[in-house]
Amino acid sequence: xxxxxxxxxxxxxxxxxxxxxxxxxxxxxxxxxxxxxxxxxxxxxxxxxxxxxxxxxxxxxxxxxxxxxxxxxxxxxxxxxxxxxxxxxxxxxxxxxxxxxxxxxxxxxxxxxxxxxxxxxxxxxxxxxxxxxxxxxxxxxxxxxxxxxxxxxxxxxxxxxxxxxxxxxxxxxxxxxxxxxxxxxxxxxxxxxxxxxxxxxxxxxxxxxxxxxxxxxxxxxxxxxxxxxxxxxxxxxxxxxxxxxxxxxxxxxxxxxxxxxxxxxxxxxxxxxxxxxxxxxxxx
Numbered sequence: 001x002x003x004x005x006x007x008x009x010x011x012x013x014x015x016x017x018x019x020x021x022x023x024x025x026x027x028x029x030x031x032x033x034x035x036x037x038x039x040x041x042x043x044x045x046x047x048x049x050x051x052x053x054x055x056x057x058x059x060x061x062x063x064x065x066x067x068x069x070x071x072x073x074x075x076x077x078x079x080x081x082x083x084x085x086x087x088x089x090x091x092x093x094x095x096x097x098x099x100x101x102x103x104x105x106x107x108x109x110x111x112x113x114x115x116x117x118x119x120x121x122x123x124x125x126x127x128x129x130x131x132x133x134x135x136x137x138x139x140x141x142x143x144x145x146x147x148x149x150x151x152x153x154x155x156x157x158x159x160x161x162x163x164x165x166x167x168x169x170x171x172x173x174x175x176x177x178x179x180x181x182x183x184x185x186x187x188x189x190x191x192x193x194x195x196x197x198x199x200x201x202x203x204x205x206x207x208x209x210x211x212x213x214x215x216x217x218x219x220x221x222x223x224x225x226x227x228x229x230x231x232x233x234x235x236x237x238x239x240x241x242x243x244x245x246x247x248x249x250x251x252x253x254x255x256x257x258x259x260x261x262x263x264x265x266x267x268x269x270x271x272x273x274x275x276x277x278x279x280x281x282x283x284x
Contacts, residue, residue, distance in 0.1 A: 005247045007283035008254040009276040010037030011268055012071060012229045014261075015050040022264060023050065024059060029265045031063035033272025038063070039071035039101065039229070039256045045110030053078075053086055060094045068094065071229065071256065072103035072172040072190060076116040076124075080131040081145060081157050084138035088163040096165035100135070101190045101227075103172040104128040117151075125177050127151035132169055132185050139167050170227055174198060179206055183213025188225030193246075195233025203250045226251050231258040238267070238275050244282035 011030050016023050027038045038059060042052035056068050068090070073083065083100075091098040104124035105111060112118045119127060130149040137145050138159040145154040170188030173179050182189050189210055191198050198206070211221040230246070231237040237257050247255060259267055 003248055003251070005251075005253055005283045007244065007247045007280045008036035009243065009271070009279060010035050010039060010066065010069075010254065010256045011271070012039045012041070012232070012256040012258045014259070015040050015042075015052055015055050016261075017048055017050045020050060023055070024062060026259055026264050026268050027059040027066070028062050029268040030272060031066045033269050035066060035268070035272045035276060037067040037069055037099075037254065037256060039069040042070050042072065042074045043107065043110070044074055044077050045107065045114045056098075057090055060090060060097070065097070067097050067099055069099045069101050069170070069256075072101035072170075074105060074111070075102055075128060075131055076105040076111045076119065077114055080134040080152055081138060081154050083131075084135040084159070087135070087167055088139055088159075088161055091163035091165065091167055092161050094164070096163070098163070099168045099170060099188070101170045101172060102128070102131070102135075104178065119151075121175075122177075123151070125181060128171070128178075129181055129185065132171075132181075135169060136185075139163055168225055170225060174206070176209060179209040180213040183210040183215075183219070183221070183224065184217040186224065188227055190227045190229070192229040192232050193250075194230055195235055197229075197232060200246070200250065207251055225253060227254040227256065228252045229256045229258065234258075234260070238270060240275050240278035240282055243275070243279040247279075247283045 013026055030038050040052050040055055043049055052070050060068055087100050108118045130152045141162050145157040147154050168187035170190040171182045171186040172190045173182045214221040243255055
């Protein structure tokens with residue numbers, strides 16, 4: 001059954017270092033045309049990419065209103081307490097425009113080549129759960145952080161600075177264990193859907209798994225944000241009816257459209273000026 005959604009629409013950027021000015025121009029255009037978010041993928045081992053956190057910080061200084069999201073941050077190569085400090089700092093500097101997309105890790109050969117750990121699927125979920133605990137305590141202003149985990153250890157670290165708002169931790173999850181973790185601990189779900197990614201027909205079952213885990217943990221499932229990356233397969237999502245239908249039918253409150261390599265700024269401007277306003281109207 002469809003429901004009305006206060007739909008937010010943003011873009012999903014490849015941090016291409018080959019033409020870094022064009023990469024930044026996409027984010028600046030998104031801010032200018034009234035889009036809601038700029039999300040940037042994170043693959044530190046990819047030599048053709050800019051560092052995502054550095055790029056987000058640079059974009060923050062060039063924009064005024066869009067939310068900024070690493071989508072999703074590569075946890076195995078970023079220590080949780082340091083990551084939390086980076087998130088809080090940028091959120092403070094941008095007056096509350098940062099959300100944290102985070103994943104358990106992938107492309108383990110690349111991670112290992114950069115000096116990170118090679119984890120099994122089970123170990124990666126365990127490490128993510130430990131990391132979320134550390135990050136949430138840091139962002140919520142605990143007096144000190146302590147954890148003797150299997151994958152992470154903090155021994156009395158003092159959080160600070162405080163973020164400007166309660167930063168959401170949005171998890172890129174697909175499998176049952178990750179989905180249950182999202183329901184129990186996370187502030188949002190951030191998959192990629194359509195094409196060769198999560199099939200649209202499979203989304204309701206994944207949503208139900210998150211809802212059930214949240215309820216069992218004593219949480220309100222409606223408090224968990226539902227955000228999706230779309231168009232990563234190159235398919236055309238510049239269709240307000242399609243965007244509104246996916247949002248309302250599948251319960252996504254934010255859709256992040258993959259920006260094509262050709263005509264990127266024109267794509268962003270058309271999305272912000274023509275497509276997004278109509279899609280919001282249809283969804284709401």
